[in-house]
Amino acid sequence: MSRPMGCLSERQLLSLLNQDGDFAQRSHLKNCQDCAAKYRQLESDLKVISQTLQAIPPPPMVHQRLAGFNFRWLPAAVALTLIVAMVWSGARLRSPANKISTRAADSGEAWSILDDLPSNPFLLNEAIAKELGMEDSDVVEVEAIMETEWPADWQGSSDASEAAFLVPDPAVGEDIPCAECLEPERRPNERTPFPQLSKKFYVHRMEVP
Amino acid sequence: MYQPAKSMSYEALYTAHYGEVLRLCRLLLANHHDAEEIAQEVFLKVYQEFQKANQPQLMTWKPWIVRVTINACRDRRRSGWWKWWGGGAAECKETDYPNVMRTPEDALLSRETERRIWSAFQQLSARQREVFALRYIDEWSTEEVAQMLGISTGSVKRYLFRAVHHLRRVLGESR
Numbered sequence: 001m002s003r004p005m006g007c008l009s010e011r012q013l014l015s016l017l018n019q020d021g022d023f024a025q026r027s028h029l030k031n032c033q034d035c036a037a038k039y040r041q042l043e044s045d046l047k048v049i050s051q052t053l054q055a056i057p058p059p060p061m062v063h064q065r066l067a068g069f070n071f072r073w074l075p076a077a078v079a080l081t082l083i084v085a086m087v088w089s090g091a092r093l094r095s096p097a098n099k100i101s102t103r104a105a106d107s108g109e110a111w112s113i114l115d116d117l118p119s120n121p122f123l124l125n126e127a128i129a130k131e132l133g134m135e136d137s138d139v140v141e142v143e144a145i146m147e148t149e150w151p152a153d154w155q156g157s158s159d160a161s162e163a164a165f166l167v168p169d170p171a172v173g174e175d176i177p178c179a180e181c182l183e184p185e186r187r188p189n190e191r192t193p194f195p196q197l198s199k200k201f202y203v204h205r206m207e208v209p
Numbered sequence: 210m211y212q213p214a215k216s217m218s219y220e221a222l223y224t225a226h227y228g229e230v231l232r233l234c235r236l237l238l239a240n241h242h243d244a245e246e247i248a249q250e251v252f253l254k255v256y257q258e259f260q261k262a263n264q265p266q267l268m269t270w271k272p273w274i275v276r277v278t279i280n281a282c283r284d285r286r287r288s289g290w291w292k293w294w295g296g297g298a299a300e301c302k303e304t305d306y307p308n309v310m311r312t313p314e315d316a317l318l319s320r321e322t323e324r325r326i327w328s329a330f331q332q333l334s335a336r337q338r339e340v341f342a343l344r345y346i347d348e349w350s351t352e353e354v355a356q357m358l359g360i361s362t363g364s365v366k367r368y369l370f371r372a373v374h375h376l377r378r379v380l381g382e383s384r
Contacts, residue, residue, distance in 0.1 A: 011370050018344075018351060020366070045377050050345045052326045053236055 008035045013042050218266055219259050223252055226271065229347065230278050236342045237282040239331055247281045254281075275347070276357050279339055286335060322380070329379035337372040340365055 008016070008025060015021045016029060016039065029035050230251050234244035254277055259265045330338065336358075343354045344365070351369075355362045 010374065014370055014373055015366070018366075018369075020351070042373075042377070045380055046345060046373065049326055049330075049376050049380065052323050053330060053342070054232065054346050 007032060008038070010038075010042070013039050017042060017046070219256060222255065222259070222270055226274050227252065230274060233275065233278050233342055233347065234282055236330075236346060237279070237335070237338055238285060239327070243285060247278070247285055250281055251278050272353065272357055275343065275349075279343075279358070283335065325379050325382070326376065329376050333372050333375060334368075337368045337375075340368040341372040341376075344369055 008028060012021060012025055013029075013035070016025055021029075029039055227248065231244055231248045234247045234251075235241060238244050238247065251274065255270070255274060258273075262268055330341075333341065339358060340354055343349045343357065344351065349357070351362050351365050355365045358365070
């Protein structure tokens with residue numbers, strides 16, 4: 001006589017479904033209503049699952065695109081990015097170039113330099129002359145010279161058409177006054193309001209062939 | 210050289226097994242475009258093997274094709290960009306499967322249940338998916354599945370039980 005058995009587990013029912021169960025399990029399944037119902041339910045579930053997977057195409061699962069992305073690291077990544085940005089911006093602010101610019105900006109020096117500049121760039125000659133302590137007649141002369149001919153190195157060497165007009169004028173002659181010659185004796189430690197600009201407008205001696 | 214006999218046999222092989230291979234790839238990759246690509250790769254290998262074989266008509270091709278398909282799907286899943294992209298399930302249209310005949314019972318299944326089943330299937334491990342697909346979709350026996358995957362029958366049963374348990378749990382939740 002066979003030993004009385006308890007109800008079958010899901011694993012045993014699956015074995016039976018796969019034709020792997022033993023005789024005792026099969027006989028129990030025949031006699032037990034609960035196990036028979038479970039067995040039928042398992043059979044039905046597997047049929048539904050198989051049919052779904054077999055017949056119905058996979059639905060669009062957009063979230064799977066991000067499945068590889070681990071959101072747990074997101075706060076750490078954001079914090080790290082912020083730290084790097086702060087360090088980088090701090091390093092930039094401490095760099096020497098930025099120090100000068102910020103200091104100048106803080107003290108208003110930059111604005112005062114801009115205030116000293118004439119609004120019309122053509123008035124620069126006059127401003128330079130004033131700075132150099134020249135008379136009005138000298139200023140007119142310098143302006144005339146500058147309008148007549150410009151130094152060769154100020155011309156665009158590549159511009160051939162413009163170079164054609166640069167025929168040396170014998171009337172002007174070789175003795176074009178140079179800004180260096182016009183420059184008065186300056187007291188030591190004397191400071192020009194815009195030294196860079198005044199240097200730029202020096203007129204050098206022309207080499208007339 | 211054109212070999213009519215072999216070509217005809219290969220065509221028959223292709224016609225007989227292409228649908229099954231595509232379905233298996235779709236189950237394992239959950240992406241129709243990837244599945245088609247892998248199916249093409251598989252049949253390229255089949256063709257090469259067919260050309261090399263002395264008597265291809267006598268060979269049992271189906272288990273070999275299934276094994277090649279599973280290996281190709283594994284390779285695709287392991288490839289770097291596929292992992293990075295998450296192996297996403299691209300949108301598939303039901304019109305891509307014109308032969309699908311949905312019974313009234315299928316029609317009763319709600320869209321939500323289908324989505325849950327697919328989602329649960331994608332949550333299974335690669336091995337569980339392979340075992341389940343071969344056993345219940347392709348309807349191979351436990352021993353044949355074990356032989357194809359190169360594992361013991363006990364392992365097949367274990368994977369199968371875990372897969373079925375997980376899928377049934379999800380299906381039960383959706384009821």
